Amino acid sequence: MNLHVSHSEYLPVVAADIVMIHRGYGSWQVQSLSDRVTHWLKLEPSSIQGRSPAALFPAAVPAITTLAADVIDQRQDLTDVKLRLFPEQQEFLADIQFAGLTEDYQGQIVRISLRSESVASKQNISFHKMVGSSPAMHEVFRKIRLYAASDAAIIITGETGAGKELVAQALHAESRRHEKPFAALNCAAISEQLLESELFGHERGAFTGALREHHGYFERANGGTLFLDEIGDMPLHTQTKLLRVLEDGRVQRVGGERSHQVDVRFIGATNVPLEQAVAEKRFRSDLYHRLAVLRIHLPPLRDRAEDIPLLVELFLQQFNLRYGKNITRLTNEAIRLLQSYLWPGNIRELRNVIERVVVESETEAIGVRAFTEWIAERQKFSNSKNIIATDDNQRHLPMAIPYTQTTEKNVYNPPPNSAHQGQKVDLSADLIRQAFQASDGNLSAAARYLGVHRATLYRHLQRLNLTRQDLT
Template sequence: MMSLNDYLPVITPDLVLDQPVLGSWQVQAVSERLATSLGRPVDQLRGRKVAAVFPDAVPSLADLATEVVEQGQDLSGIRIQLVPRQADVLADLQVVGLTDDHQGRQVVVILRPLGDVPEAESFHRLVGVSAVMREVFRKVRLYAASDATVIITGETGAGKELVAHALHLESHRRNKPFAALNCTAISEQLLESELFGHERGAFTGAVRDHRGYFERADGGSLFLDELGDMPMSTQSKLLRVLEDGQVVRVGSEVPRKVDVRVIGATNVALEKAVANKEFRADLYHRLAVLRIHLPPLRERAEDIPLLAERFLAQFSHQYGKPARRLTFEAVRLLQSYLWPGNVRELRNVIERVVVESETEAIGARAFAEWIRERRQFAADLPVARPAPSSASPLPVALPWSGWVDTPPHASVVPGARGQKKELSEEVIRRAYAAADGNLSAAARRLGIHRATLYRHLQRLGLKRGELYLD
């Protein structure tokens, strides 16, 4: 196993924390950059207790380091204020190795300014580090240079309007209007008036001239959401506007020239709608020049921690709540859910737990009531993928990726919680094999700290290379 020092030439840590005595974290190393921001020379910081160097850190840096060691997992995306009245910084806590004695008591801390978000993570309010989201970003940049119509496909709540707005902001039309209209939000009778406008007296209640969305978006972009549900009569008029670039208001015969890039979105398959004669084939071919598919949240679970962090920061500020971070268990729980409501549902859930929370760290238990509500509808929702290897200890059900009623280690080691366990060689071998040779994962399955597992190995005279079952 690589030790901590094996990693230090590769990265430039801001802090290296050492725990010579259980529960007592000290600063072992500190970067010049961080020392300068603290107004202290490096030599005055080395060897001092973390609580003395950062007494007002929110959340506690020592507590975060302890969580890294106890969970045997990296922490990232944690918003932490090290010094009062100093700009927030985003802390990435990472265990990049263990000390030579494998006791897991050193942690590397890497900091970067809050708001200094890599472009790969945030793009015009779109958030994601997954490969599928990076492909969305790539297509947005590529298609923004064109004025061709674009169709954005994706499930409800996935963020199709954000993609449309990103296309507009990346284009040469960015300084012109961006208008958005949901084609199912208004009645069929009023849709044409909203799109194309109407003249005074065109119908009962038309007491003045009205500029439609095409005129309001002149020079810019018009986003038509739920395009697949547009009435056939309106589809024919939309086709005419797309072909000649002119709109005729309801009650008028005078065409008005408009320069608008149309971006459509749908959560239904337009090809199927065309086959069912519910959507005009000629309009489909006119619209579907370029296409961007926005994947559902369940297909990009690696983006969930980053999205949850953004929403947590947003609502903590909005409601004046102390919540600053989600625990490891809470994040894993969110990643095990299939999110039929996509990003919109995640946003609503985070808002709910922030409003209900009175602590800095939101744990998995904060989602218990939400879980019970989801269970009530479980029979009507699909299961899409198997349970993750490190599932939440909370009892959850469909639409989670599997039933999880106990911690993963419960079936491996008998005995009441907190009871001292004398693990047998066979039990350790089974856990190691089930964890695919990952000692940290094996320790979690056994319900013990990683350092405790090493002590058991030493007691039994076992080496890591000898752990696989014959």
Template sequence: MMDMHDVTHLPMVSPDLVLHGALGGPWTIARISPQLDALLGHTVSPGTMVERALSGVRPQLIPLVEEVLSSRQSLQNIPLEFPDGQRFVGAFADGGLSNDYRTHSVEVFLQQVSAGEGDEEAFHNLVGRSVAMQEVFRKIRLYAASDAAVVITGETGTGKELVARAIHEESERRLGPYIALNCSAISEDLLESELFGHEKGAFTGAIRSHRGRFERANGGSLFLDEIGDMPLHTQTRLLRVLEERQVEPVGSERVLPIDVRIICATNVGLEKAVGQNRFRSDLYHRISVLRIHLPPLRERRDDIPLLVKRFLRRFSDSYGRSVERLTPEAMELLQSYLWPGNIRELRNVMERVFVENHAPVIGARAFSEWVRERQNFVQNRWEESPPREEPALITPYDPAPRPATMTLKPAEELTEQAIRRAYEECDGNISAAARRLGIHRATLYRHLKKLNLDRDDLG
């Protein structure tokens, strides 16, 4: 590990962390380097449980350690983030049996990285520099080499379909078809026909034969979104197709062999659905061989500037005009919001302010109407809902304090004092002052006229 007070590297022959344990069992710390011990801020004794001593490390260490044992391969260049925000690249290696021959040993080597170093900002239209997204990128590459079924979990709007397409495009099936189906967007009566196809006359309205999604995805990948909403009788047929690797269209006596990789996504807990008898346990085990979890946007706020930059570039191309950036106050406003709608909500908000504002820089004031709408929505929602112990995800802001300069008053309440302050901070540049206030220059002149002021009065 790199010395916290030096830029030289220690020899990599000595691991920073040695863990002892077994697959599915507890893991303990057998040895820890002095540098890592100092970084944690408290002494870690041999035999301490990993969950206790390193619970704040992201991604969690135990799944990575067990991956080394199950795959019998080392892991390299794994981004890790410690609770104090320091970031490392980790290497995990199988250390063989422990000295007592009762457990396995896994060695962890760490190298500190500076902010942004070694990070990948975009991957198959997925954007993120955070450790959580770097782990998603790693798993996409890892799972693309397999034909095993994948389940992608995450809240609505986190980009699960982008992950599914990335797995397909990284795999050897990328030259084959990629077919997607939202299981909750099609009625129960038509879902089986869409999945498996039907013959002409199979049911009322079947005036011609129809190739199902499985047949169309042959040789490629089939993405089943919102699979947790699939009816039980359709789950039964799906399980049979996956086990026999052949499909029988509705109303047909012919059987079609298929070669399809299944990628599923859900925003509901499949384990809970199994417990409630809403999802077949045998199908659950059949499709959840591999899993990727997409974190909500509120858990990866450092990625918001990257997403905003991409959206501004996209909207500039679409609308034929350029918006360079957001002011620091506007960006901090977005990063303080909890984003219950995740990336989809962020995209919609950014398009709204892009359309409503024609200044090259968008300030915090441009979001004032949206902020009021969210606050009113939350207030009405709370009034209609019974009390709850935990805050609703729709809560617009977290408790983090914001700068005193971030005042989101309506434009009609723009004060002379605020205008003078912006004008002085911009050294008498009226255009820069307007951008700082988050309004167009012409709008600023209208406010000056309303206040019976001219540019000379501001000086």
């Protein structure tokens, strides 16, 4: 079991978890359900344990006990099995895994994990919770597969929010250590005083407040993988201790006199150039050479804009499930808008933006207008930076490349009483006429301008008894 599971912004949606116990002779009991499944069933969590899965999911196709029995009989996990729990519900992809024996050895445990099927899974462009069809991401996937077989230290470079921890998790999952712990620690999120205690542990009484012995991350990750994020921010004296552990594999707790042998595969990540940190004497050169045996660079989102539609679809599925929405897509203009932005916050920022427009929208398709307020905020943020654009820093400016589509004036200057932010409104004849004329008589473009689906615009035209001639 992992010591640390990151609820990262860009994890593929796991819709549900079902844990069952097989008692033999076709006898199955539900041990636990995730909160989402409990919500679907409208049951109290206390009433679930021990129930028959056939009684809880009588209409599941295929029957979940049949899938679980196959896993036990074949002693082999099943992946990407299409499964529908309820007749009115979407079809999920299911992973069915044998999870071991019960504590009393009187039953076998099987776990079923469900996730939404996406374009990424259909086109085989997902890899351990990451999606991408760009050449840069395929190179990342290739290196993960290649480096996972080694125990050499790895440095992952990339900007904040690009998904460095996901790369570390994929390296662990692909390695021979995948059944051992994966421990993750952000060096920049912990005070300098506590970092050594968290890494190496401490003995009881080592300092004020140390009321008991504490196992550090190296000991907790023993046999598995230790991932240290933002390693470039580590204090120099802690770097010295880290180098010693990496050299001889022995950890001495703070306040302790004895050292402990550990077997850990080390992965570090940084969003600052370590070479520059070494030159500025902020990072030890000997530690740098010890760590930089293997290297994976995770490209920023602005350098792989072709992956944005895949990520958008993934996030739409996540937030549709979370908020009970049924938003099917972003319009082409909205996608082009997102692809024109430089994304200083990378995938984390994209996910936040999509969550925002999903919450605010009630339409089937999200158009450019849904991003109006966000664009204005980004412009204000950019102007407040007082940065002078030069050839050297132009690509690092925090604001978007100017959006030059024909709807640009509509995005920045929305007409009054429009479908602002994709909210559901009763479109007036004047508003529809204004959109129609601004779109040069193209109804599809007018619908996108208003932030509604074309079919929705047609329904309003019928309601208002308007024809094309009436709009000119």
